[in-house]
Amino acid sequence: MLHTPGNLATNHFSKVTSHPVKTSLHQRQPPNNRLQFIIPNQGTKTKNHCCSNMMASSDKAPDSMPVGDGSVPPGKPMTMGHQVVDKTAQMLQTLKPIKQMSQHVCTFAVYGHDMSRQIETHHYITRLNQDFLQCAVYDSDEPTARLIGVEYIVSDRILDTLPPDEQKLWHSHDHEVTSGMWMNPGVPEMNQRSELENMAHTYGKFWCTWQVDRGDKLPLGAPALMMSPQMVNMSVIKPELVRERDRKFKISTDEARKSRVNFPVSKPGNARVADYWMHTGKSFAVDIEQVEMKDLGGQKIPSI
């Protein structure tokens, strides 16, 4: 469970400047110094706000880049000299957090702001405790895979401790697991079973920072919030994507689904608002805006 405010060892919270609302979530310090998320009143303005200037939005195509030779990313092959330097350094460093990655999972995700855009994802997962996992997400399982984002996974128990405005950013995994889409390539189904039963009770928060499927040659724009496959509407994964995945990894999503049909699934509490789009028909995009930066002297750097 989340610590009560009194248990926090340190209390270093930044002074937060408020921002005007379209519907921005901002953090405000309540009297006990525990940061909470609230939706601010519409139309609230503060004296610290300067005219915001939108740099990027996760749901808008970025400005164009040179076509180049079409490779993603563009660039030259590694030089031999560089490889030698890398190998030398690698032998001297332990890379402990990376060694903790214990699972490779292949699954699918949809863009929260456009569910017709669906991608196969490869998660490299570290379990930090029984209720929490963290995943580096790539667009393939090849050495040339692009790092496209990060997903965090919590048990339903932990999700229920989060305030509603935070829960809205999370998605359930029960359908994704029981449908057979969530797979550990190379691991026999029965060996996966206990882990899968655990995973079916979890919720994920997945930010995508490189929209390769959109044709971006480099990671452009604002991070996008992703959602999980569900049985409803456009979040149903296109059969051809699943077939292609199954062919590549010589697995059967259909067989997996049959063997997982009796998985106990999470019983949602009344207050759970994850999978926000399913309840409301609304989703989220992220904008990056220019603002005044708070600098060390406490003086605002004036806008250009």
Add this chain to the structure above:
Amino acid sequence: MDPVHASILPEVPGEKTKIGTSLVDTAAATIQSFGPTKQIHQHLCAFHFYADDMTRQVEAHHYCGHLNEDMRQCLIYDRPDADARLIGLEYIVTEELFLTLPDTEKPMWHSHEYEVKSGVLFLPGVPGPVERKDLEKVAKTYGKTIHFWQVDRGDELPLGLPQVMMALTRDGQLYPSLAKDVESRYGVSFEKERANRAYMEGPTHGIHPKANAAGIGLKTVLREIECKPSVQSESVPRVFV
């Protein structure tokens, strides 16, 4: 505000991993190939601050791999330990690639010249001469960093929105206490390294004026939108086949 040191951050909530769960994890790890993560070959320690708030500074442990000679991608952790939290990621590109970015994209990227030349960016455990062979190149690069987990404000979980992060660009920005803490933990001296790295050069064309948030600040904002395609269009859920 005072900087927060990674060593005293609170625990991630949750029960200890059960034996059965960890056995499955271990079995999976021995059978599966880890193609993308096997490319991660380098640990690099540096500092980031929030793109709208320079007073919040974070020690950042980067685990980087090359996609090609011109681009690296890095996972960022709060500590170099087995139980470290994955707090963000960074993409690093050469000047050549940076210059192809649209002008609206460039402000989200930061230069590395100062961090490298001042000595505050380093490769823990790697002797100076080897380290410098790589950092010569890093000094000319630009990075785009996003953090998802605000450990410096005590968050036990990755709450809220992704944060664009920036890097140090001149003397007087880094909290001396943060610097000393890192120097003593890793047995390095930033000042000594600064002297050793004096020969290095930054980007050939100089630091681009649009980089480093173009001298201003950046903030992420959440916007609620109608689902696309419309969820109203089908009243009957489609059954997955």
